Amino acid sequence: MSNEQLYIAAVLHSWKQVLGRYSDGIAPLTDEQFQKRVAPGKNRLYYLLGHLIAVNDRLFPLLGIGDRLRPDLDEAFITNPDGTLPDPLPAAELKALWTEINNKLTAALERFTPQQWLEKHTAVSNEDFAKDPTRNRLAVVLSRTNHLSYHSGQAMLTK
Amino acid sequence: MSNEQLYIAAVLHSWKQVLGRYSDGIAPLTDEQFQKRVAPGKNRLYYLLGHLIAVNDRLFPLLGIGDRLRPDLDEAFITNPDGTLPDPLPAAELKALWTEINNKLTAALERFTPQQWLEKHTAVSNEDFAKDPTRNRLAVVLSRTNHLSYHSGQAMLTK
Numbered sequence: 001m002s003n004e005q006l007y008i009a010a011v012l013h014s015w016k017q018v019l020g021r022y023s024d025g026i027a028p029l030t031d032e033q034f035q036k037r038v039a040p041g042k043n044r045l046y047y048l049l050g051h052l053i054a055v056n057d058r059l060f061p062l063l064g065i066g067d068r069l070r071p072d073l074d075e076a077f078i079t080n081p082d083g084t085l086p087d088p089l090p091a092a093e094l095k096a097l098w099t100e101i102n103n104k105l106t107a108a109l110e111r112f113t114p115q116q117w118l119e120k121h122t123a124v125s126n127e128d129f130a131k132d133p134t135r136n137r138l139a140v141v142l143s144r145t146n147h148l149s150y151h152s153g154q155a156m157l158t159k
Numbered sequence: 160m161s162n163e164q165l166y167i168a169a170v171l172h173s174w175k176q177v178l179g180r181y182s183d184g185i186a187p188l189t190d191e192q193f194q195k196r197v198a199p200g201k202n203r204l205y206y207l208l209g210h211l212i213a214v215n216d217r218l219f220p221l222l223g224i225g226d227r228l229r230p231d232l233d234e235a236f237i238t239n240p241d242g243t244l245p246d247p248l249p250a251a252e253l254k255a256l257w258t259e260i261n262n263k264l265t266a267a268l269e270r271f272t273p274q275q276w277l278e279k280h281t282a283v284s285n286e287d288f289a290k291d292p293t294r295n296r297l298a299v300v301l302s303r304t305n306h307l308s309y310h311s312g313q314a315m316l317t318k
Contacts, residue, residue: 150311
C-alpha cells in the first residue's frame with residue numbers, strides 16, 4: 001500500500017469500527033427497549049438513532065455522493081429535541097434505515113481515491129476552500145466518526 | 160501543503176477539537192461537581208477524568224515518544240472500576256495532570272513527520288507489522304480520539 005492508501009485505510013477502519021460497535025449494540029433491542037432514556041430526562045435511544053440517521057443521511061449531499069434518502073426525518077430528529085413531535089417511524093424501521101444508509105455511505109467512501117478524500121465538501125465555497133484546503137471530505141468523515149462515538153458512549157449507559 | 164500533510168492536518172485537528180471540547184467542559188467544575196455520576200449507578204465525572212488521563216498517558220510508550228508520567232494511576236482508573244479504591248488525587252490535581260499530559264502528547268504528535276505517523280506502534284512486533292502495516296501510530300491516535308469522544312458524550316449528560 002502507498003502512504004496515502006495507508007492513511008485512508010486508517011480512516012475507513014475507524015469509521016467502520018465505530019459504526020459496527022454501535023450497530024451491534026442496537027441490533028438486539030426491541031421497540032420497547034428503544035424507549036429507554038440514556039439518563040433521566042435525557043434522550044431516548046429511539047431519538048438518538050433517528051438523530052444519527054439524519055446526520056449520516058446529510059453526508060450524501062455534503063460529500064457530493066448523491067441525494068439524501070430521508071430528508072423528511074430532520075424535523076423530528078435534528079430541528080426539534082426529543083419528545084417534541086410524534087415518533088415518525090417504528091424503531092424497527094429506523095434500524096433498517098440505519099443499516100441501509102450506512103451501507104450506501106460506506107460503499108461510497110470505499111470508492112474515493114486518495115485525491116477525492118482531499119476534495120472540498122459541498123458546504124464550502126471554492127474561494128474559501130482555496131484559502132483553507134483542510135475543509136475537505138476527510139475532515140467531515142472524521143468529525144462524523146467522533147459524533148457517532150459521542151452518542152455511542154451515551155447509548156451504552158442503558159446496558 | 161502536500162497531500163500527506165493534509166491528511167495529518169485533518170487527524171490532528173480532530174484530536175485537538177475533541178480534546179478541546181472535553182477540556183472546556185470540565186474546566187469550570189469544582190471538586191464537588193466531579194462527584195456527579197453521568198447516569199444513576201454509572202461512573203462519576205471524577206473517575207472518567209482519571210480513566211482518560213491513564214489511557215492517554217499510556218500513549219507515550221505506545222507511540223514510542225517517552226515514558227509515562229503517572230503509571231501509578233492505572234490501578235485506580237483502568238484496572239478497577241469506579242468506587243473500588245480510594246480516590247488517589249483531588250479532582251483539581253487530576254485536571255492539572257490532564258492538561259500537562261495532553262500538552263506534552265499533542266506537542267509530540269505535531270512533531271511527527273508523515274512517515275513517522277505510519278510507523279508501527281510499540282505493541283505490535285516487527286513480524287506482525289510487516290504483515291499488517293495498518294497497525295501504525297495513526298490508527299492508535301484515531302482510536303483514542305474516538306475513545307475520548309465516547310466518554311465526552313457521557314460526561315455531557317451531567318450538564
